[in-house]
Amino acid sequence: xxxxxxxxxxxxxxxxxxxxxxxxxxxxxxxxxxxxxxxxxxxxxxxxxxxxxxxxxxxxxxxxxxxxxxxxxxxxxxxxxxxxxxxxxxxxxxxxxxxxxxxxxxxxxxxx
Amino acid sequence: xxxxxxxxxxxxxxxxxxxxxxxxxxxxxxxxxxxxxxxxxxxxxxxxxxxxxxxxxxxxxxxxxxxxxxxxxxxxxxxxxxxxxxxxxxxxxxxxxxxxxxxxxxxxxxx
Numbered sequence: 248x249x250x251x252x253x254x255x256x257x258x259x260x261x262x263x264x265x266x267x268x269x270x271x272x273x274x275x276x277x278x279x280x281x282x283x284x285x286x287x288x289x290x291x292x293x294x295x296x297x298x299x300x301x302x303x304x305x306x307x308x309x310x311x312x313x314x315x316x317x318x319x320x321x322x323x324x325x326x327x328x329x330x331x332x333x334x335x336x337x338x339x340x341x342x343x344x345x346x347x348x349x350x351x352x353x354x355x356x357x358x359x
Numbered sequence: 360x361x362x363x364x365x366x367x368x369x370x371x372x373x374x375x376x377x378x379x380x381x382x383x384x385x386x387x388x389x390x391x392x393x394x395x396x397x398x399x400x401x402x403x404x405x406x407x408x409x410x411x412x413x414x415x416x417x418x419x420x421x422x423x424x425x426x427x428x429x430x431x432x433x434x435x436x437x438x439x440x441x442x443x444x445x446x447x448x449x450x451x452x453x454x455x456x457x458x459x460x461x462x463x464x465x466x467x468x469x470x
Contacts, residue, residue, distance in 0.1 A: 250401070280458065289363075289451050289461035290402070335401060337459075345390050345455045346417075349401045 249274060253336050253350025261358050266323040268353040270336030275316035278339040280347070281308075285332045293334075294321070326357045361386055361454050363462035371468045372442050379438045380465045382452035387432035390455035393425070396464070397448045405450075408435040442469045 253270045260266060270279070278297055282290035294305050296312035296319060303310055309322045319338075323330055333354050337347040362385040372378050382391070391408040405425055406414040414427040428436045439446055449464040 282461075287464075287466075289464045292458055292460060295458045339459070344407065345459070346392060346404045346407060347402070347453075347459055349403075351401045 249348050251336055251338055251348055251350040253353060255353055256351065257354040257356070259356045259358070260326055262327055264326050266326055266330070266355060267320060268334060268336075269318060269320040270338075270350045271318040272338055272348070273317070274338075276338035276340055276348075277316070278341050279310070279312050279319040280337045280339065281310050281319070281321045282335045282337065283332045284335065284352075290335055323355075326355075328357050328359055330357050331355060360458075361388060361456040361460045363452060363454060363460060365452060365462040365465050367465060368463065369466040369468075371470060373470055374443055376442055377438055377440045378442065378467060379436050380450055380452075382435045382437070382462055384433045384454050386456065388454040388456050389432065391429060391435050392453045392455075392459075393427060393435070393437045394451045394453060394461075395448045396451060402451065405437070408437075408452075439467065442467075444469045 251270050251272045280295050281293045284290045294310040299316050301312040307324045333352045335352045336350040364383045366381045393405040394402040396402045404417050405420045406416040408414050408427050408429040410429045426438045447469045449466050451464045453461045
């Protein structure tokens with residue numbers, strides 16, 4: 248599979264700040280997913296996107312599926328200390344194998 | 360969603376030995392996958408575990424090193440054979456149940 252370009256690599260912010268991270272690919276996908284991984288745990292699905300242009304929210308999290316189908320972003324509003332973790336984007340072709348292609352992750356640190 | 364468990368959660372193994380990791384799902388699923396996550400890295404797909412047939416391996420992964428079983432629609436095993444320190448990683452199983460969900464991972468350290 249291909250590795251997606253995810254940025255930024257890390258973020259160190261203060262509680263209450265908003266966070267934005269994005270993911271780009273040279274290939275199109277028909278599904279974009281965002282996961283959060285905490286130490287010692289497997290990735291936990293945050294948001295799944297299925298249509299180009301789709302904007303989906305999950306609490307303080309908002310993600311969008313880019314119009315070109317080659318990119319996606321995740322925003323976290325009003326960050327809190329428990330947002331700490333590594334966030335991964337993943338692209339999927341659900342009509343071709345179903346395996347996920349992951350970004351390298353964004354490590355988020357939030358100070359109280 | 361799907362609830363996935365893995366055994367063992369962690370292990371320390373000697374060079375040259377093998378470790379078999381079990382993955383159990385709480386519902387029947389068609390698609391099951393095994394990923395490797397090297398220290399500080401992202402996830403890389405090892406193989407798709409196919410029920411009733413041989414697993415489909417990604418480039419760079421071979422059956423002799425990573426034999427996989429999938430005896431039914433709720434269970435799979437991954438064996439990491441002839442261990443070397445470079446095999447020290449987290450191994451994760453996942454299932455596709457409308458979306459893809461991950462188990463908690465197995466942290467392997469090879470001495």
